[in-house]
Amino acid sequence: MKKLIFVLLDGTTREISKENMGYLWHLVESGNAGYADIRSELPSWSRPSYEGIFTGTQASVHGVTCNETVRRSNLENIFSVAHKAGLKTGAAAYSWFSELYVHAPFDPYRDRFLNDDNADIQHGIFYFDDNYPDYHLFLDGDYLRTKYNLDFLLIHPMGQDNAGHQFGSMSKEYELRSVLMDGILAKFVPRWVEDGYGVIVTADHGMSENGNHGGNRDILRSVFAYFINLGVPAADREYSQLSLAPTVCGILGTAPAETMKYPAIPLKSAR
DSSP states (O other): OOEEEEEEEEOOOOOHHHOOOOOHHHHTTTTTTEEEEEOOOOOSSHHHHHHHHHHHHOOHHHOOOSSSSOOOSSOOHHHHHHHHOOEEEEEEEEEEHHHHTTTTSOOOOHHSEEEEETTOOOEEEEETTTOOOOOOOOHHHHHHHHHHHSSSEEOOHHHHHHHHHHTTSHHHHHHHHHHHHHHHHHHHHHHHHHTTTTTEEEEOOOOOOOOOOOOHHHHEEEEEEEEEEEEEEESSEEEEEHHHHHHHHHHOOOOOTTTOSSSOOEEEOOO
């Protein structure tokens, strides 16, 4: 079992991560991180992608088929599996994660801050403004990590997705956002690794040149996963996004849920 931080960079294309996230690629080139191409699920909207990533199932199985499907998840997911195994879980994330795994619909007066040992996400800080600063969000997450000694933490910034919707994925604004995000990761990742955490950095979906997503184009489905302090993928190939849930369960030392049918991504020593 290893403690894990799962960073989900909303709306980030594979290309922008490879070309502009120099700190992450430094970790790969220096042998301190592994990398894998990931194929995201359809539809490439956010809420269905969140549910697919965390339950390891397709939209036709989990039923969250569009962003307007506002309800609790009805399947076992990474948080519920970890909670049942006695692990401490947390999330600094967009309010849709609260709706999927805590309460739906989201009530900012009730649900913005979460501290409930009986919930699958036991400790949380949830935002609901797409302009919520990414750096502040990482500070929220690190506060939860250190205060509650979390075993599994989700950090889910929205800045890249927000820039993409406003300006498109070929814009200087979208490029700048990726550079800024890489700089934020460069501040936090060394702290996490020093404290013994593994880190996965991935994305839910990409972004088109015109600022949209949801469809089947490569730029919308071609994303990535960086494995920091965890080893490298055993095979150089593109993996399904649905393999992330059982991979996380394996890192945490728990058995995946029966509904997580895809094989985990095999990791081997990075050196």
